Amino acid sequence: MPVSIEREAKTLDPGFRRSDAGGEGKDFEPAGSFVSSAEEDREERLRAEIEAYHAAALAYAAVKLGLPDRIGERAWTADDLALALKVSAPHLERFLRGLVTQGICEALPDGTFALGPLGRSLRSGSPSRLASKVTIVVEQYWLPWADLLHTVRNGEPAFEHVFGTDVWAWRNENFKGGDAFAAYLAGETFGAATPIVAALDFTGVARVADIGGGHGGLLAAILKAHPGVRCILFDLPETLIGAKKFLKAHGVDKRVTLVGGDFLAEIPVEADLYVLKSVLQHWDDAAARAILESCHEAMPPQAKLAIIEPLLPDHANDAPSAVMLDLHMMVITGGRVRSVSEFETLLAQAGLSVTHIVPMRSGLTMVVAVPS
Ligand SMILES: C[S@@+](CC[C@H](N)C(=O)[O-])C[C@H]1O[C@@H](n2cnc3c(N)ncnc32)[C@H](O)[C@@H]1O
Numbered sequence: 001m002p003v004s005i006e007r008e009a010k011t012l013d014p015g016f017r018r019s020d021a022g023g024e025g026k027d028f029e030p031a032g033s034f035v036s037s038a039e040e041d042r043e044e045r046l047r048a049e050i051e052a053y054h055a056a057a058l059a060y061a062a063v064k065l066g067l068p069d070r071i072g073e074r075a076w077t078a079d080d081l082a083l084a085l086k087v088s089a090p091h092l093e094r095f096l097r098g099l100v101t102q103g104i105c106e107a108l109p110d111g112t113f114a115l116g117p118l119g120r121s122l123r124s125g126s127p128s129r130l131a132s133k134v135t136i137v138v139e140q141y142w143l144p145w146a147d148l149l150h151t152v153r154n155g156e157p158a159f160e161h162v163f164g165t166d167v168w169a170w171r172n173e174n175f176k177g178g179d180a181f182a183a184y185l186a187g188e189t190f191g192a193a194t195p196i197v198a199a200l201d202f203t204g205v206a207r208v209a210d211i212g213g214g215h216g217g218l219l220a221a222i223l224k225a226h227p228g229v230r231c232i233l234f235d236l237p238e239t240l241i242g243a244k245k246f247l248k249a250h251g252v253d254k255r256v257t258l259v260g261g262d263f264l265a266e267i268p269v270e271a272d273l274y275v276l277k278s279v280l281q282h283w284d285d286a287a288a289r290a291i292l293e294s295c296h297e298a299m300p301p302q303a304k305l306a307i308i309e310p311l312l313p314d315h316a317n318d319a320p321s322a323v324m325l326d327l328h329m330m331v332i333t334g335g336r337v338r339s340v341s342e343f344e345t346l347l348a349q350a351g352l353s354v355t356h357i358v359p360m361r362s363g364l365t366m367v368v369a370v371p372s
Contacts, residue, residue, distance in 0.1 A: 054098075054102075055102055056134060056137060056138060056142070057138070058095075058098050058099055058102055058104065059102065059104065059118075059122060059130070059134045060134045060135065060137075060138040061095065062099060062104055062119070062122060063122055063131045063134055063135060064135070065085050065087065066085070067081075067085065067099075067119075068104070068115060068119045068120070068122040068123045068124075068131070069123050069124055070084055070085060071105070071113070071114065071115045071119065072115070073115075074114070075108050075110075075112035075113065075114040076112055076113055076114075077111065077112050077113075078090075078092050078093035078096055078113065081096075081113065096113045099113075099116075099119070100113070100116070102116075102118060103116045103117060103118040103119075104116055104118045104119040104122060105119055118130075122134075129184055129187050129188065132180055132183065132184040132187075133184065135180060136177075136180060136181055136184060139177060140159075140167075140170075140177060140181065140332075141328075141331075141332065143162045143163075144157070144158040144159040144161075144162050144163075144331050144332055145158070145331055147161055147162050147331075148327075148331055151330055151331050156334070157330070157331060157332060157333060157334040158331045158332075159331065159332045159333070160334075166333070166334075167282075167332055167333050168236070168333075172236065172238050175238065178238065178239070179241070179242045182214045182215045182239050182242055182243075183215055183242055183246070185214050185215070185217065185278075186214050186215035186216060186217035186220075186242075186243075186246050187217065188217065189214070189217030189218050189221075189277065189278075190217035190218070190220055190221055190250075191217075192362055192364075193217065193218055193220075193221030193222075194221070195360045195361045195362060195364075196218060196221070196277070196308055196360060196364065196366070197218075197221050197222055197225045197226075199358045199360050199366050200222070200273070200275075200306060200366070201304070201368075202226055202229065202273070204272060204302075205229065205272040205273045205304075206228070206229060206230065206272055207229070207230055207231070207232065207270070207271040207272050207273070208222055208229055208230075208231045208232070208271055208272070208273045208274075208275060209231070209232040209233075209234060209267075209269045209270075209271035209273070209274050209275070209298075210231065210232070210233050210234065210275045210277070211234045211263055211267060211269075211274055211275065211276050211279065211291075211295060212234070212235055212263060212276060212277075212279035212291075213233045213234065213235055213243075213275070213277070214235060214239060214243070215239070215242050215243040215245075215246040215247075216231075216233050216243045216246055216247045216250075216252075216256065217246070218275065218277050219231045219233055219247070219252070219256060220246070220247060220250040220252050223250075223252040223255050223256070224250070224252065229255075230255050230256075230257075231255060231256045231257070232256070232257045232258075232259055232269050232271055233247075233256050233257070233258050233259070234259045234260075234261060234263065234267055234269050235260065236260065236261075236262070237260030237261075240258045240260050243258060244258065263279075263291045263294050263295075264287060264290045264291060264294070265294070266294055266297070266298075267294040267295060267297070267298040268298065269298055270298065270300060271298075271303060272300075272302070272303055272304070273303065273304050273305075273306065274295050274298070274299060274303060274304070274305045274306070275305075275306050275308065276291070276295070276305065276306070276307045276308070276309075277307075277308040277309065278308070278309050279291065279309075280292075280307060280309060280335070280338070280346075281309045281310070281325065281329055281335050281336065281337055281338070282329060282333040282335040283333070283334070283335045284334050284335060284336070285336075285346060288335075288346055289346055289349050289350055292305075292346060292347060292349075292350035292352060293350045293351070295350070295352075296350050296351045296352055296371060299371055301371060303370070303371075304355075304368055304369070304370055305352060305368070305369045305370070306366050306367070306368050307343065307366070307367040307368075307369070308360075308364055308365070308366050308367075309337070309364060309365070310322045310325055310337055310363050310364055310365065311337070311338065311339060311340060311343075311365040311367075312326060312337045312338060312339045312342075313339070314339065319363075321363055322337050322363065323337075325337050340357060340367070343367050347367075347369050348372070351371060351372050352369040352370065352371060352372060353369060353370060353372045354367055354368070354369050355368050355369060355370055356368050
């Protein structure tokens with residue numbers, strides 16, 4: 001039967017690729033009849049994107065096994081490594097071959113395995129933070145995203161449908177997961193803080209309050225750039241436990257006052273500049289308004305508020321990363337990425353008015369507001 005091997009393989013296994021057929025498809029076509037059309041290229045791209053779950057699962061399992069750290073700088077037989085990791089040797093060998101396909105491991109000519117370049121990036125302490133990233137993605141985002149349909153059908157964050165509680169309550173109850181998220185974000189925020197610190201106006205500013213500042217990634221950068229400034233970090237009490245460690249590691253802990261509380265209720269903090277970075281996007285309009293009202297009540301008349309997060313442009317299709325973040329908020333938190341006019345409305349409802357808007361590198365925008 002002249003059944004296409006490729007078509008049959010696809011029917012048997014939805015994970016099967018054209019290139020998996022061992023001949024880029026054209027091996028099964030008469031010579032000269034295979035034309036790579038733009039449509040096929042697009043389909044190939046989507047197929048690869050759909051199959052990206054393989055990469056996430058492989059990297060996650062490697063990290064959870066502690067495999068990149070255990071392999072270290074030496075080469076291992078699958079049997080020795082299985083003994084060290086206390087796992088099934090034949091299954092580990094197949095798993096290692098899978099890691100080789102991702103560049104996480106390398107197969108050496110003598111049959112042993114060593115770390116590949118991406119395996120090094122997955123070691124604990126790697127500046128890439130990829131081990132934390134894959135752990136958070138798989139443990140906190142994977143199942144809710146697989147349940148996206150629930151959000152679209154019912155308008156409820158899939159996270160709550162899957163885990164039975166909202167994301168911040170979950171992160172508080174699951175301290176390890178919450179701490180991992182805050183630690184990861186602090187590293188990311190600190191790493192991307194230079195343009196934010198440069199865009200902030202410190203004229204007449206002696207005290208900065210970072211509201212929902214997590215472990216203090218932005219404050220650490222502010223304190224290093226402005227030696228005369230003192231800071232207040234306001235967040236949930238549980239988050240502040242890890243913040244102490246982070247700020248100490250950056251040598252700035254002595255200049256930060258930690259204040260625990262709930263910004264939906266009250267922000268009992270007096271400062272000249274209030275910062276809300278990547279906070280409002282996590283909340284629906286009613287909650288975002290409550291946070292802004294708490295800020296307004298806390299602000300002395302001359303104080304400023306800087307909101308820093310991605311904005312949704314008028315033509316959302318021009319900003320795929322803002323669109324994806326908006327969807328991520330819809331699925332995980334019930335929040336949203338907002339446009340300038342949506343921010344203006346929300347701020348006005350909280351008794352604040354926009355003074356200026358500063359677009360920054362890295363897709364973030366700063367919206368500066370003062371009490372009306
Ligand atoms: C996405 S993180 C942003 C952290 C930090 N601003 C940054 O960009 O790196 C949001 C922060 O809001 C805090 N948060 C959530 N609910 C809160 C509440 N009700 N009161 C105070 N902080 C809260 C979380 O603990 C978390 O640190």
